[in-house]
Amino acid sequence: MNEPRLADRDLGALVEEWLDWDEAAALIGVTPAKVRTMVRNHELAAAVPGEGRRQGIPALFLVDGEPVKGLPGLLTLLHDNGFDDRECIAWIFLDADLPGRPIDALRENRGAEVKRRAQALAL
Numbered sequence: 655m656n657e658p659r660l661a662d663r664d665l666g667a668l669v670e671e672w673l674d675w676d677e678a679a680a681l682i683g684v685t686p687a688k689v690r691t692m693v694r695n696h697e698l699a700a701a702v703p704g705e706g707r708r709q710g711i712p713a714l715f716l717v718d719g720e721p722v723k724g725l726p727g728l729l730t731l732l733h734d735n736g737f738d739d740r741e742c743i744a745w746i747f748l749d750a751d752l753p754g755r756p757i758d759a760l761r762e763n764r765g766a767e768v769k770r771r772a773q774a775l776a777l
Contacts, residue, residue: 660737660740660741660744660745660748661738661740661741661744663744663748664704665701665702665703665704665740665743665744665747666703666704666707668743668744668747668748669703669712669713669714669743669747670713671712671713671714672703672707672710672711672712672713673710673711673712673713673716674708674709674710675689675690675709675710675711678698678710678711678716681716681719682716682719682720683719689711692721693711693739695726696726696729696730696733697721697725697726697729698711698715698716698721698725698726698729699711699712699715699729699739699742699743699746700739701739701740701743702740712743712746712747712757714757714761715757717761722757722760722761723760723763723765724760724765724768724769725760727765727769728746728756728760728765728768728769728772729742731769731772731773732745732772732775734776735772735775735776745772746760756768756771756772
């Protein structure tokens with residue numbers, strides 16, 4: 655049986671906590687419009703986690719009022735490989751060979767491992 659495509663993953667099951675635009679803005683100390691700009695510039699990623707839910711940002715993407723170290727570069731790399739935000743979020747929250755999920759490696763300052771894995775996707 656084939657693995658589901660990243661775009662078809664249930665983000666609501668992969669990501670436990672989501673922030674709406676206002677919550678993310680309050681944590682970062684900017685306006686909701688600035689959060690949207692950050693998403694557009696691939697500093698953050700946003701998606702609709704499930705039917706009947708609003709677009710949000712995974713709470714684990716933020717630490718101490720800013721994006722997790724290495725996240726913006728990783729998102730840019732994934733977008734350059736043709737991923738959309740939904741696929742980026744799914745890839746970052748799936749259990750990988752790191753050990754663990756890429757989001758956990760980023761939060762533990764092991765971003766180089768994550769970046770290498772993302773670069774390998776282009777091959």
